[in-house]
Amino acid sequence: MKKISLLILVLILTSHFSCERDDICPETTSTTPRLIIDLHDFSNQEEKKNVLDLRVQGVGNNEALPGYDVVRATDDLILPLRTDSNTTQFKLHINYLKKEDGTIEGNEDIITISYSTEEIYVSRACGYKTIFKNVTLTIEPDGENWIKLKESLTDNQSIEDETKAHFILYH
Known part of the structure; x- marks a missing residue:
């Protein structure tokens, strides 16, 4: 009986000390960052200024970005960048209105963000994140x-x- 009790105790201790912590990436861990753009008043450049009825979509994509399908008013943008390319383009459409006949009103500008990417190891649970270097932004005239x-x-x-x-x- 002592041998069985000892065997059970050894098995329990072995299984307890051989377990690894779950590999779950904590929400607080920094992952691939998004581009943050503040929107300011062109005539008073120190002041942030809302853009009204804004729709944001990637060039070559028919759908608006999640959270940017006609935002009533915002003074900043948080945009994801492509990690499989060195450029990302967005259509920023203000005063966006799609009429019943399918015509669209408003003013659309296209911005192009160019960059180089670098992958950084975060952890076994989180994997890699991409950072963007030498980032430039141009506005298509x-x-x-x-x-x-x-x-x-x-x-x-x-x-x-x-x-x-x-x-x-600035707008």
Whole structure:
């Protein structure tokens, strides 16, 4: 009987000490960051200014970005960048209105974000994240741009976190 009790005790202790902690990536762990753009008033550049009836979609995509299918008013944008390419383009359409006959009203500007990517190991549970380096933003001229000016908030812009804005668009 003592041998069986000892065997059970050994099995329990062995199984307890050989278990590994679950590999779950905590929500607080920083992952691939998104681009943050503040929207400011062109005439008073220190002031943030709302854009009304904004719709944001990727170029080549027919659907709006989640959360950006006609936002009534916002003074910032949080946009995902492609990790499988060195550029991402977005259509920023203000005063967006789709009429019953299918025609669309408003003013659409296209921005292009160019960058290089670098993968960084986070942990076994979280895997890798991508950071973006040498980020530039250009506004495609169309003769009727509602975006008047852009400003990078640092030289050799890199996007490594989501704690502060990376660019300002003036309108």
